[in-house]
Amino acid sequence: MKFRSYNAIWLVCAIILGVVDKAAAEELVTIPSQAWTFNGPFGTFDKAQLQRGFQIYREVCSACHATKLLSYRNLSALGFSEAEVKAIAHKDSVPAVPNDQGEIVDRPALPSDHLHGPYANPQAARAANNGALPPDLTLMANARHGGPDYIHAYLTGYRDPPEGFKVGEGMHYNTFFHGNQTAMAPPLTDGQVTYSDGTNATVDQMAQDVAAYLMWAANPHMEERKQMGVMVTLYMIILTTLLYLTMKRIWSRVEH
Amino acid sequence: MSTRKELNPGATRRDFLVLTTTALGVVGTATLIYPFISSMNPAADVLAMATVDIDVSNIAVGQAITVMWRGKPVFIKRRTEEEIKEARDVNLSLLADPEPDAERTPYKPEWLIIIGICTHLGCVPLGQKPSDPHGQYGGWFCPCHGSQYDTSGRVRVGPAPKNLVVPPYKFINDKTVRIGSET
Amino acid sequence: MTKETKKGGVINWIDERLPIFWFINKELVEYATPKNLNYMWNFGSLAGIVLVVMIGSGIFLAMHYTPHVDFAFNSVEHIMRDVNYGWLIRYMHMNGASMFFIVVYLHMLRGLYYGSYKAPRELLWILGVVILLLMMATAFMGYVLPWGQMSFWGATVITNLFSVIPFFGEAIVQWLWGGFSIDNPTLNRFFALHYLLPFLIVGVVALHLVALHMFGSNNPLGIDKKTKEDTLPFHPYYTVKDCFGLGVLVTIWGFFIFFAPNFFGEPDNYIPADPLVTPQHIVPEWYFLPFYAILRSVPNKAMGVALMFSAVFVLFVLPWLDKSPVRSGKFRPIFKYVFWVWVLACLTLGWSGAQQPEGWPLIMGRIATFCYFFYFLAALPLLSRYERPLPLPESISRPNSFPAHKVK
Numbered sequence: 001m002k003f004r005s006y007n008a009i010w011l012v013c014a015i016i017l018g019v020v021d022k023a024a025a026e027e028l029v030t031i032p033s034q035a036w037t038f039n040g041p042f043g044t045f046d047k048a049q050l051q052r053g054f055q056i057y058r059e060v061c062s063a064c065h066a067t068k069l070l071s072y073r074n075l076s077a078l079g080f081s082e083a084e085v086k087a088i089a090h091k092d093s094v095p096a097v098p099n100d101q102g103e104i105v106d107r108p109a110l111p112s113d114h115l116h117g118p119y120a121n122p123q124a125a126r127a128a129n130n131g132a133l134p135p136d137l138t139l140m141a142n143a144r145h146g147g148p149d150y151i152h153a154y155l156t157g158y159r160d161p162p163e164g165f166k167v168g169e170g171m172h173y174n175t176f177f178h179g180n181q182t183a184m185a186p187p188l189t190d191g192q193v194t195y196s197d198g199t200n201a202t203v204d205q206m207a208q209d210v211a212a213y214l215m216w217a218a219n220p221h222m223e224e225r226k227q228m229g230v231m232v233t234l235y236m237i238i239l240t241t242l243l244y245l246t247m248k249r250i251w252s253r254v255e256h
Numbered sequence: 257m258s259t260r261k262e263l264n265p266g267a268t269r270r271d272f273l274v275l276t277t278t279a280l281g282v283v284g285t286a287t288l289i290y291p292f293i294s295s296m297n298p299a300a301d302v303l304a305m306a307t308v309d310i311d312v313s314n315i316a317v318g319q320a321i322t323v324m325w326r327g328k329p330v331f332i333k334r335r336t337e338e339e340i341k342e343a344r345d346v347n348l349s350l351l352a353d354p355e356p357d358a359e360r361t362p363y364k365p366e367w368l369i370i371i372g373i374c375t376h377l378g379c380v381p382l383g384q385k386p387s388d389p390h391g392q393y394g395g396w397f398c399p400c401h402g403s404q405y406d407t408s409g410r411v412r413v414g415p416a417p418k419n420l421v422v423p424p425y426k427f428i429n430d431k432t433v434r435i436g437s438e439t
Numbered sequence: 440m441t442k443e444t445k446k447g448g449v450i451n452w453i454d455e456r457l458p459i460f461w462f463i464n465k466e467l468v469e470y471a472t473p474k475n476l477n478y479m480w481n482f483g484s485l486a487g488i489v490l491v492v493m494i495g496s497g498i499f500l501a502m503h504y505t506p507h508v509d510f511a512f513n514s515v516e517h518i519m520r521d522v523n524y525g526w527l528i529r530y531m532h533m534n535g536a537s538m539f540f541i542v543v544y545l546h547m548l549r550g551l552y553y554g555s556y557k558a559p560r561e562l563l564w565i566l567g568v569v570i571l572l573l574m575m576a577t578a579f580m581g582y583v584l585p586w587g588q589m590s591f592w593g594a595t596v597i598t599n600l601f602s603v604i605p606f607f608g609e610a611i612v613q614w615l616w617g618g619f620s621i622d623n624p625t626l627n628r629f630f631a632l633h634y635l636l637p638f639l640i641v642g643v644v645a646l647h648l649v650a651l652h653m654f655g656s657n658n659p660l661g662i663d664k665k666t667k668e669d670t671l672p673f674h675p676y677y678t679v680k681d682c683f684g685l686g687v688l689v690t691i692w693g694f695f696i697f698f699a700p701n702f703f704g705e706p707d708n709y710i711p712a713d714p715l716v717t718p719q720h721i722v723p724e725w726y727f728l729p730f731y732a733i734l735r736s737v738p739n740k741a742m743g744v745a746l747m748f749s750a751v752f753v754l755f756v757l758p759w760l761d762k763s764p765v766r767s768g769k770f771r772p773i774f775k776y777v778f779w780v781w782v783l784a785c786l787t788l789g790w791s792g793a794q795q796p797e798g799w800p801l802i803m804g805r806i807a808t809f810c811y812f813f814y815f816l817a818a819l820p821l822l823s824r825y826e827r828p829l830p831l832p833e834s835i836s837r838p839n840s841f842p843a844h845k846v847k
């Protein structure tokens with residue numbers, strides 16, 4: 001009898017895992033997995049990598065892509081000092097509250113401000129990009145199957161289209177994008193950015209760094225979450241074991 | 257069976273197990289409550305030093321304006337020479353909350369910047385407009401329970417216990433004051 | 440000595456005026472529970488605890504959430520980023536919904552296998568199905584609140600189903616929406632109702648427990664308790680067993696919260712809702728997948744809707760479909776086999792619901808839909824009549840002793 005109950009539970013789990021895994025299986029091309037420093041239950045962000053990734057975002061991506069859910073003050077998690085965060089914020093302008101004449105003028109951003117996107121509204125964004133709307137990137141690492149692996153694959157996945165594949169006007173062939181045609185031109189080229197820590201800025205390196213940065217942008221509390229998880233799991237294993245032993249002790253009194 | 261609990265003859269190792277398990281369980285449950293209580297504290301975006309920049313170039317001598325900062329009214333008063341002298345001449349030992357005027361005006365004596373919330377029970381005192389009652393000490397008068405403040409915003413007549421609070425501020429240039437930050 | 444009498448004094452004083460201690464002692468301490476319950480009996484208490492945690496975490500989330508189309512998505516991100524431990528409470532709530540359905544489905548499987556729905560527990564079972572329906576409504580509305588792409592489009596698809604109702608369909612859908620499409624009025628009312636329904640669930644759970652205590656728990660043998668030897672007091676035996684079960688549940692739940700918080704979710708819901716862009720693949724949450732598969736198993740919209748709702752409503756009449764006097768599957772050799780085929784059909788339905796409705800998934804989904812209804816409407820009634828059950832043991836305390844086989 002007991003055997004059957006356990007059987008059922010494993011069957012259920014296997015099927016659920018299969019059902020959910022189907023999403024990944026659906027992708028025609030397998031997204032290559034990268035060895036992220038934040039993988040696994042003990043994974044952490046590499047702050048130097050996050051800073052490099054932030055540099056890529058700022059110098060390459062932010063021309064078209066917003067990350068409006070981030071505030072400048074969040075950047076202190078990357079290892080920047082308070083003064084550095086202020087300086088980074090100060091470089092950007094955000095609309096101020098209306099002045100006494102009722103006009104809205106720009107003012108330098110403060111750490112408490114959210115990062116302001118490059119376009120005033122979606123219509124302006126489309127007008128500047130042939131009708132395509134560059135999506136906000138704050139949650140991109142969570143909004144795609146494969147997360148940072150997908151972002152890296154996409155950024156390094158631009159190829160010449162295979163024989164007979166017709167690429168639309170203004171579109172670009174990409175191995176990993178759904179439908180294989182994407183409106184964004186390849187954004188990265190070797191040596192495009194000079195890293196302040198001297199790392200060689202190859203396309204692959206830049207793609208890794210910006211994908212890691214976007215993973216942080218989407219999950220800023222990831223490290224805290226995993227660390228808490230380790231402690232909670234340890235505690236629960238101990239407590240559950242004690243509960244099991246207590247249960248056995250109490251039940252040893254009776255015939256069952 | 258037990259070597260410890262002589263007083264409690266029924267106690268066994270089993271009870272020690274039960275006790276340990278229960279104790280561990282209670283500790284865990286109590287720890288679980290902490291994040292929920294903490295979540296009600298001000299969130300990070302609220303805590304982030306919200307500052308407001310005010311253009312004071314149009315305030316005439318003797319005039320006062322009211323601005324909002326962190327949801328509270330802030331009185332910015334450009335004091336006259338008489339008001340400054342009045343404030344500086346006060347004998348500190350007469351004050352319920354002694355504080356030299358110079359300490360309350362770190363930038364220039366003519367600029368008094370104070371939070372316009374009565375330190376008694378939180379009403380907004382009158383005195384910003386020339387037509388408002390100012391109390392006997394030329395400053396502010398709280399209509400709720402009759403507290404009176406002088407030209408430095410210090411409490412002279414209760415029931416308010418403390419002076420009107422001076423927020424952190426900094427004049428980033430001659431025309432603009434940033435309230436909420438001293439740096 | 441004096442301390443104990445004082446304590447007894449206060450308790451007695453309260454008990455004389457409101458007998459809560461007497462009640463707790465009768466229903467949770469002394470309560471005679473069959474002594475042979477296996478782990479499948481843990482899921483009831485687990486469901487109750489998950490309900491409490493969902494209400495608690497939900498209330499604290501509601502302190503920070505804004506139910507307006509322009510602010511909802513960002514308010515959830517505000518919770519995740521700025522509210523102290525907001526990420527923890529949100530993930531607890533989000534994964535708690537999945538835990539709730541896992542626990543309740545296993546709880547129902549127990550009832551189905553061991554015949555807990557049979558006389559005299561028919562109303563207990565029916566109240567359980569009511570709880571399930573309320574849970575499904577609550578979960579559906581809850582998923583809309585983050586206002587992601589899947590929130591919006593899942594809500595659009597499912598509310599549109601009500602248009603199949605003859606004559607009043609369109610009017611009913613607009614009444615549900617509060618407008619001409621899923622928009623702010625819909626979001627606002629879903630928030631109000633999502634907050635309300637769990638408290639209705641609490642009420643029905645209370646009735647469910649009252650109904651349970653009328654005749655006591657069923658047991659793996661399916662035979663009634665006869666003597667004191669058949670039972671044990673609920674405390675400490677089942678309190679400690681339920682605590683152990685809770686430990687296992689929390690460990691598993693914690694694994695998802697801390698190490699795989701988005702395992703049960705859809706990435707598309709991290710994209711703000713856009714009425715102009717339909718996701719490539721609209722999928723409901725996993726616990727709705729079997730019903731989704733049944734919905735899509737027939738090409739006719741009205742039939743699909745009718746079948747989908749029938750899949751739940753058939754549960755209401757189950758006590759009258761299976762009239763076999765033997766409760767437990769343990770003593771019903773053919774029923775046992777048919778039951779597991781039905782479980783396989785449910786899992787197949789779940790798988791099929793996640794795929795595009797074409798090719799093998801559609802074929803398998805159709806077969807599984809047929810099996811699902813065949814089980815209730817044909818297999819069980821036939822088995823009641825024609826199955827020869829195994830001999831039942833003498834009692835719970837003598838499970839291996841079989842009295843002389845009585846001729847029917």
